[in-house]
Amino acid sequence: QKEVEQDPGPLSVPEGAIVSLNCTYSNSAFQYFMWYRQYSRKGPELLMYTYSSGNKEDGRFTAQVDKSSKYISLFIRDSQPSDSATYLCAMWRGTSYGKLTFGQGTILTVHP
Amino acid sequence: DVKVTQSSRYLVKRTGEKVFLECVQDMDHENMFWYRQDPGLGLRLIYFSYDVKMKEKGDIPEGYSVSREKKERFSLILESASTNQTSMYLCASSFRTGSYEQYFGPGTRLTVT
Numbered sequence A: 001q002k003e004v005e006q007d008p009g010p011l012s013v014p015e016g017a018i019v020s021l022n023c024t025y026s027n028s029a030f031q032y033f034m035w036y037r038q039y040s041r042k043g044p045e046l047l048m049y050t051y052s053s054g055n056k057e058d059g060r061f062t063a064q065v066d067k068s069s070k071y072i073s074l075f076i077r078d079s080q081p082s083d084s085a086t087y088l089c090a091m092w093r094g095t096s097y098g099k100l101t102f103g104q105g106t107i108l109t110v111h112p
Numbered sequence B: 001d002v003k004v005t006q007s008s009r010y011l012v013k014r015t016g017e018k019v020f021l022e023c024v025q026d027m028d029h030e031n032m033f034w035y036r037q038d039p040g041l042g043l044r045l046i047y048f049s050y051d052v053k054m055k056e057k058g059d060i061p062e063g064y065s066v067s068r069e070k071k072e073r074f075s076l077i078l079e080s081a082s083t084n085q086t087s088m089y090l091c092a093s094s095f096r097t098g099s100y101e102q103y104f105g106p107g108t109r110l111t112v113t
Helices: none
Strands: A004-006 A011-014 A019-025 A032-038 A045-051 A054-058 A061-066 A071-076 A085-092 A106-111 B004-006 B010-013 B019-025 B031-038 B042-051 B054-057 B064-070 B073-078 B087-094 B108-112
Touching: A004 A085, A011 A019, A019 A085, A019 A106, A032 A061, A045 A054, A045 A061, A045 A071, A071 A085, B004 B087, B010 B019, B019 B031, B019 B087, B019 B108, B031 B064, B031 B073, B042 B064, B042 B073, B054 B064, B073 B087
Parallel strands: A011 A106, B010 B108
Antiparallel strands: A004 A019, A019 A071, A032 A045, A032 A085, A054 A061, A061 A071, A085 A106, B004 B019, B019 B073, B031 B042, B031 B087, B042 B054, B064 B073, B087 B108
């Protein structure tokens, strides 16, 4: 069983839709939960991070972490074509020289 | 602005060749990482380094080695390339503290024929 599971999609939605991306994990030692965004032919970039459980909002993006269920989510409101990318969840125990564990990535397409 | 550069965007090599992939970062980061990215498998860590001349195996180190002689440069070596090493290779770097943020290069698409 992988430590982090993410539905690879692909996910295709119309512009303006609410998008929900999810990951589950098995290692209860994870303390930091990140979402990276990767545009085509580019490397991933950090979009948001959350420490421990709770919600974090940044504009149209909301990250949620439920450590009791070992489940994290990223919501995108009013999705735009420019949101089309691969979204990768990532997790870190807070030790081990910054070694992150990534999910498989979800390919999202927002069509006009 | 942090910059991580990789020596090639595309590379085609023959089976059995020795292949060098180079990565340079300009932010004085202590940590550097090499991943490969394959469809459906996500990012898998090959090796990482937390200091000059220090290295640790990641999840899939077989068939690879690394070198870090200077803080800003981290090289990935395929001793004898095989077709199953055809992949996208991504280099990343981060500070020792606050390491949840890794900065990635644009990737090298390696094809082994």
